[in-house]
Amino acid sequence: MADYLTKSVTKDGMFRAYAMEATGVVDEAQKDHRTWPVSSAVLGRSLVASLLLATSVLKGKETMTVKVLGDGPAGPVLVDVDANGHVKGYIHNPHVDLPLNKHHKLDVGGAVGQGSLEVMKNLGGDEPYVSNVQLVSGEIGDDFTFYLAQSEQIPSAVGVSVYVNEDGTIGAAGGYLIQVLPGASDDAISKLEERLKSIPMISELFLSKQKPEDILKLIFGEDNIDILQNMPVEFKCDCSxxxxxxxxxxxxxxxxxxxxxxxxxxxxxxxxxxxxxxxxxxxxxxxxxxxxxxxx
Ligand SMILES: [Zn+2]
Known part of the structure; x- marks a missing residue:
């Protein structure tokens, strides 16, 4: 099944929610750059988060360059992405080798380190629009959530994950982006926060053959989701x-x-x-x- 993004809103009008499988995108990146597991997770999460961000804030022919500029062993990560689900990117050090972190996960935050997240939007004018925020944890999802709140003034939750198989190939990858709409109640927001803590990692959901629509229903309830659009996403380089x-x-x-x-x-x-x-x-x-x- 090819990768795709599902865009939805909740029927109560409180949240806009995107969920995306990007296993093929991250698999392609892993193979092209021959990344080792920690680097695969850093680059993969960056590709997934950039796709979610671009498809939610850009339109038409607009494009975006995202730079994760940390001081850790991964070095800079650079991603180019457009509003229509095309992404490409690379990581300075494809061979980061670190022990698992205290949660027994690939140490993405340790590989990225401290620094900033830079987003350059090409909106068709002469000059790109550039904004910069500090990295929160280097775990990527938190960092994009902070960027959306600070630079776009959109309260959001971004979750991204990449599952790397024992042999270094990509088992599953994907993420969600949820925007809080102006009508959302405090009660609904705190319930959502609890819900997001209680669901399994999104890559595990894709490993068990769930679809993006299933994940939105899992978060918000079967009867509270209006699916707006399914959009294919792919790793695509336009070089020649x-x-x-x-x-x-x-x-x-x-x-x-x-x-x-x-x-x-x-x-x-x-x-x-x-x-x-x-x-x-x-x-x-x-x-x-x-x-x-x-x-x-
Ligand atoms: Zn190329």
Whole structure:
């Protein structure tokens, strides 16, 4: 079953709630970047949370770049995501190796460390809109919850989780994002908080073959959910030999000439998907002449 996000509102009008399975998204990221379990969880949770955030606050052709900038061994994590469920991302250190934390879970907070969460929204204007919050715990879900409250003024709860199998492959991944709407009562909010504490980890629910709709019903009750939309989500990189070629052509002519004379070609590896592109001496000469044409 392909990954998808379910958008819903509660019938009492108090909450907007999204639940998403993203096992395929995180599996693709794990394979592309050959991440070890702790890094898989850090990158996977970041991809899941970014998808939930982008699909809830962006619209149309808007896009977002999310950076988790911690001082821990994982190093920075960078995610690009759009309003339509496409995401790509990478982690500085794909091979973080840490013991389990005190809850016997992968130590995501320890791998991320302290620092900030930066969100850059491209809303179609000349300048992106950038905002920054401190990381709360580095566990990612808390950090995105804090960002939504601080920067978007939307009281929310974000839960994300990634289950890594014994052999390092991805067993399940996904998350939820719940926004508190203006009409919500204090009583309903505290009941929701209790409920969220009592349900199993979301990746465990997906492991046991639950669907995003089932999770929304589990949280709010079978009869209190109006499903609005199911949207496919996927890990998708839009890189190509042509796009990287344009970047090479943007270098100065001397640098390109040196690639031809000294290196006899060039190799570029995409940060987001690890695809390798090779440029022969002829390819480079063509980029160089394109360059000279455009400067004349
Ligand atoms: Zn790529």
């Amino acid at each position: 030999k042509e796009k990287f070629g344009k970047k090479i052509a943007g270098l100065n002519d001397k640098e390109i000439q040196a690639m031809i004379d000294e290196d006899h070609g060039a190799k570029v590896i995409c940060n987001f998907c690890e695809t390798e592109y090779n440029y022969s001496e002829d390819d480079l000469r063509e980029l160089l002449s394109d360059n000279q044409d455009s400067k004349e």
